[in-house]
Amino acid sequence: MHKDLKIKTCIPVLIVFFFFTLNAEAQCAMCRAVLESGEDQSTAEGINNGIVYLMAIPYILVGSICFYVYRVFNKPPKSSD
Structure with missing residues (x-):
């Protein structure tokens, strides 16, 4: 009963x-600064998704x-018949 x-x-x-x-923002400060300086935000989103995936x-x-x-450790003991 306790297990149920x-x-x-x-x-x-x-x-x-x-x-x-x-949503998680997983970029380090240096990566964020470099990627935010460009106009293409899809690259920043791709880098962010890759970091979350690797994490x-x-x-x-x-x-x-x-x-x-x-x-393995919580296997029921085998009954010896």
Whole structure:
């Protein structure tokens, strides 16, 4: 019963994290100054999206590894018949 409660509270939290996002400005100060000096703002947006993409990959990898370790250590014990 306790495990079902964890799953029931975890699902809404995951939905909030995946579907309700905020825009992030992930440029360093020097990149922003160089890109804002030009008239073409699509280049600045492309650089910003690339930085956010590169930032997200390590979090996804570490999260996947943590989930795998959790699953391995929380496997139900095999019954000996």
